[in-house]
Amino acid sequence: MTQLTGRPILGAPGELGARPVLSALLAGVRTALIGLCVVTVPVLGLWVVTPYADGGADGTLRLVAALWLLGHGAPVLRGAAEAPLSVTPLLLGLLAVGQLVRVAGRVTARSAGRPGRGGAPAVWAGYTAVACGVVAQCAGPGEFRARVLPDLVVVALVAGAAVAVGARPRGAVPLVTGVLERWLARLPETVRPTGGAAAVRVAALAAGGGLLAAGGLLVAGAALLGAVSTSGSSEVLAGGPAAVAGVLLVSLVLLPNAVLWGAAYALGPGFAAGEGTVVSPVRTVLGPVPDFPLFALFPEPGAGGWRLAVCVLPALAGVVPGLLLGRAAAVGGGRTGGRTGGRTGGRAHARLDGRTGERVPWSAPATAVAALATGLLVGSAAAGLGGLSGGALAAGRMAWLGPVPWWTGLAAAAWVATVAAPIAVLARARSLRAAGGRAPLLPGVLTVPARRSALLLRARAHAAVTRLSGIRSGDPDSASDADAADPAP
Known part of the structure; x- marks a missing residue:
């Protein structure tokens, strides 16, 4: 019962x-x-x-x-x-x-x-x-x-x-990591960031978040600086509370589109607002656009050169990925033991020193390759999202509004890779220097920690002093003991 x-x-x-x-x-x-x-x-x-x-x-x-x-x-x-x-x-x-x-x-x-x-x-x-x-x-x-x-x-x-x-048990994360790991495994060993798929993925997420933040900041700044036209606002207000609420709802559902358009503007290529138009920091060519508050955020043709300053936002978005990759390069890769999602179901491990059992840091070229992979991943995502955020409002002149996908992807990849690569290399060298090791330029030149180097030099100095004292005193046993105590290089 x-x-x-x-x-x-x-x-x-x-x-x-x-x-x-x-x-x-x-x-x-x-x-x-x-x-x-x-x-x-x-x-x-x-x-x-x-x-x-x-x-x-x-x-x-x-x-x-x-x-x-x-x-x-x-x-x-x-x-x-x-x-x-x-x-x-x-x-x-x-x-x-x-x-x-x-x-x-x-x-x-x-x-x-x-x-x-x-x-x-x-x-x-x-x-x-x-x-x-x-x-x-x-x-x-x-x-x-x-x-x-x-x-x-x-x-x-x-x-x-x-x-x-x-x-999938953990969503798309193992799939992306597995694709990255298989792509990185095809590179030559001298430039391969072993076990770096997780670090590249995290750095790409940081770069993408920075670009989206740049786009959102640009949209918010344009609104706060009074880019909304007075005439358009008065026409909307004249329609009554229902018209205002309708326009606000449509603007809300299109707000992610506006953020992506702002990110494309900050990257440089900008976006189109109809046939024969372009809105970018370099130049703005606008024709008649529909009366809509988000379209009123477009800069006027011949606007001041201050808009070129927004191009620094993608550069700032590449700083954090560079620091993350530099830290991962100093410790020899990201988190190990995660499934790569490959055909063999293997696991991604960082390369280990055969003598000490410690992780071998990435070389400087391998760190730069990881930054390049991050840029390519971000560029692919930017191209896809740029294509999704645009579309047609009508036939003819309004047949396409939004970023050009492949231009946006190329600009995002170039910005992230160009900024993140030198920062990652410098951050790697600084982390290794702070840890007391020396940064290898190529794989195979193993890193010797400072404590191990100090003990080795101290033992050799002690053996040399013992050998000299034995020679001076004429005791051959002391000299032979010193030779035996001298550690092999």
Whole structure:
């Protein structure tokens, strides 16, 4: 009786493998519905409080579906002219992907060790089923229209990637570390930062955070310096509280896009604001832009040269990665013993001195290679995020807004590698000097700690004094004992 009362009744179907799959399927449906509610509640609230609203509830729900699809990167068509709308509100995308990763991780951990696994695919299936309904609701004629097959494929791919990351025991970290370790292992031994994948990953995260902070600081500074036009603000205020709240909500969901645009501006290439336009520290060429507060942050053509000062922000973002790599180089790599995720399932170990058993610090060229790998990793991420943050607002002149992905990636990689490499080499030399060792220029020249060197020199000096005293006294036994006590080099 105690076993029956202490055992949950709902646990019996789980042993047959039916309930975990059904629970995971419902978890995917619930995750998609939560994302829809995040969009639906404020949009419907604005529609309710807006006097003389243009459209009815059907048009409002269509707008909700379009925003949900745009948050996943699925483009929609707008108006009777079917103008493309593909600017992804990254805040909605981050919320959707974050929820999927968390739910997939929880479902995978819960179904581990049980028969009838399949929690992660079931989460994906439930999420995609809701996406089918959203696409069908937004597919008919109206102000916003979804393209059924392309939009459904995009949502399914995004959901599949998020679920795959969440289903891994530790997310995407082992995957990135394994790819880095395999790439570094192909380098010649003289320039190979052995066991440095973890250090490169941490340095890349620090550099990426610095670039995002630079972009956010630039956006905040432009707003505080009064870059918002007075006319645009007065028109928004004239629309009443509902118009102001709507503009604030749209600005909020596009704020991550603005931060990435600011980072591209600070890196140098800048971004486009339509066909034939460019916004960068060097020059600004602007045409007519839509009346929107975030667009009012654009600098005026011929603005003062003070904007060139923002180019120092990416340089500052490369300082911390250089210091981190220098510290890792001085101790012979990052944390050892972590799985690399390679085909052999091996482990990444730092190279050890065969005589002392201590870690061998990286050489100066290997430290520079680690900085270069950090720059390449940051550049790849910057190119991808730059492409995601841009898109089209309409056909013709507004066919592309945002950073040019490959220019942004090249600039980020160049800034980080150029700044981090010399700082890492100097930090490595300083750390080795502070630890009492000498910095090897090439691998194979082993580092001798100061304490061991002092003991060795003291023993040799004592043997030399003993040998001299034995020769002067004419005692050959003392001289032979001194020769035997002299340690081998």
